[in-house]
Amino acid sequence: METTQYLIETKELCKQFKDNLVLKSISKTISRGEKVVIVGPSGSGKSTFLRCLNLLEIPTSGEVWFEGKLLTGASEQEIDRLRAKMGMVFQQFNLFPHMTVEGNITLAPIKLGLMDERQAKDRAKELLSRISLLDKLDAYPSQLSGGQKQRVAIVRALAMNPDVMLFDEPTSALDPEMVGEVLDFMHALADDGMTMVVVSHEMGFAREVATRMMFMDDGKVLEEAPPTEFFGNPQNPRLQNFLSQVL
Amino acid sequence: MFEDIPGQIYRTLIQDNRWLVLMDGLLVTLMVAGIAIVLGIVIGALVAIAKVNVVYSGRMKWLGVICEIYTTVIRGTPVVVQLLIMYFIIFGAASDKMAPYVGALAFGINSGAYVSEVIRAGIMSIDRGQMEAGRSLGLPRNITMRSIILPQAFKNVLPALGNEFIVLIKETSVLGFIAVTDLTMAAQLIRSRTFDAFIPLILTALIYLGIVLLFTWALKKLEKKLAESDAR
Ligand SMILES: Nc1ncnc2c1ncn2[C@@H]1O[C@H](COP(=O)(O)OP(=O)(O)OP(=O)(O)O)[C@@H](O)[C@H]1O
Numbered sequence A: 001m002e003t004t005q006y007l008i009e010t011k012e013l014c015k016q017f018k019d020n021l022v023l024k025s026i027s028k029t030i031s032r033g034e035k036v037v038i039v040g041p042s043g044s045g046k047s048t049f050l051r052c053l054n055l056l057e058i059p060t061s062g063e064v065w066f067e068g069k070l071l072t073g074a075s076e077q078e079i080d081r082l083r084a085k086m087g088m089v090f091q092q093f094n095l096f097p098h099m100t101v102e103g104n105i106t107l108a109p110i111k112l113g114l115m116d117e118r119q120a121k122d123r124a125k126e127l128l129s130r131i132s133l134l135d136k137l138d139a140y141p142s143q144l145s146g147g148q149k150q151r152v153a154i155v156r157a158l159a160m161n162p163d164v165m166l167f168d169e170p171t172s173a174l175d176p177e178m179v180g181e182v183l184d185f186m187h188a189l190a191d192d193g194m195t196m197v198v199v200s201h202e203m204g205f206a207r208e209v210a211t212r213m214m215f216m217d218d219g220k221v222l223e224e225a226p227p228t229e230f231f232g233n234p235q236n237p238r239l240q241n242f243l244s245q246v247l
Numbered sequence B: 001m002f003e004d005i006p007g008q009i010y011r012t013l014i015q016d017n018r019w020l021v022l023m024d025g026l027l028v029t030l031m032v033a034g035i036a037i038v039l040g041i042v043i044g045a046l047v048a049i050a051k052v053n054v055v056y057s058g059r060m061k062w063l064g065v066i067c068e069i070y071t072t073v074i075r076g077t078p079v080v081v082q083l084l085i086m087y088f089i090i091f092g093a094a095s096d097k098m099a100p101y102v103g104a105l106a107f108g109i110n111s112g113a114y115v116s117e118v119i120r121a122g123i124m125s126i127d128r129g130q131m132e133a134g135r136s137l138g139l140p141r142n143i144t145m146r147s148i149i150l151p152q153a154f155k156n157v158l159p160a161l162g163n164e165f166i167v168l169i170k171e172t173s174v175l176g177f178i179a180v181t182d183l184t185m186a187a188q189l190i191r192s193r194t195f196d197a198f199i200p201l202i203l204t205a206l207i208y209l210g211i212v213l214l215f216t217w218a219l220k221k222l223e224k225k226l227a228e229s230d231a232r
């Protein structure tokens, strides 16, 4: 039986690229069901932090724990296994262009032996009908709009039944008219109880969905608060300055 | 040279069933080229993956060094010399029956060096987001490479690979150096019997041209098929 452990915990997490210290000892926890939205100026380390959570980026020092297991220092196989429980959505979608929508969604569950082909295909259909894209089952990514691509990318991650979803600016590469459909889908996921960590500039979405806001600047988390406080009564001058620019 | 074309054709092809010699030569050429192409793809892909992995992971540097030596030596020496070394030194002048296979091995190893560079360039051309997307789904590195990166890389470099293999097919015409009767050698044999040069050599050239055109056509078909996912 699991104790009251955190879903994700970082301890003194540091990341350095050459002589550029990008994350400066971040110790944070994320519990099941939380929706954490991270904001901050460009280059502040938001993506790097997110990518360290599933070890796409190897931390220079410090620890990352996931579901009570130490990711940093785990074996390759163990990392792969735990990563499968952490869905990730990228700014550039990163769909597999040589595969159909169905192929994109079913590849990992089948290759990892989590589902047989039948089950994986059924799951793909179920998820696609949820976003009204069942008719795109046999389409290739190049035949989809940006908004459709990103929703398929989210579905691809969901097909693995992850325990947490990580989003790195999921709407930044979209035409404005397509942002809504992606945010709506993410909103619905949040309502279903999915644990989410989202890097985003969509403040409206953050206000509505976040249970906790994080402000990152210069490799550190400078402020954390529920959205009402975060937007209504920011403490850190840098956050005040940041908010005055983006709102 | 052009006199008595009908007589030349008769002596070159029909007399003593010489067309059979040409046919056997053609089959040897096709077989050697076919084996060499398969070997070239396998060796080339393995070496390319090894090189990319070493660069990416920073581990097993010795493997990277071996691969580098392999491509440098092969690309820096003439294929005829490689063929002779393979036949006379490594296999100590193998039997007549084995000679075509020794030749195929030499050409395959030769081709692998060029193919590895082509495939490596193809792998490098794939956006790193593809590897990250695969890994973020929990796929191990090797499966991501095999199912996601390589198919795209292969598709991108298919025209360049095709060129390599066209060169290879024509390069097999030096098989005579190790006493293999390929198409070119067959024509030479006939020429030395009939003392007619025109028809044997022109015919041989036309047959090579035909093979290359056929190969090019098949490649175009394959490219078209693989381009399905680019449809808009
Ligand atoms: N692979 C890398 N190699 C070298 N430096 C990197 C790499 N990835 C990120 N950086 C550097 O780390 C710093 C933080 O980058 P990061 O992408 O985490 O910022 P961000 O907050 O996500 O910015 P943005 O809002 O522009 O996406 C930047 O200075 C960036 O140049």
Ligand SMILES: [Mg+2]
Pocket: A046, A047, A048, A168, A169
């Ligand atoms: Mg970023």
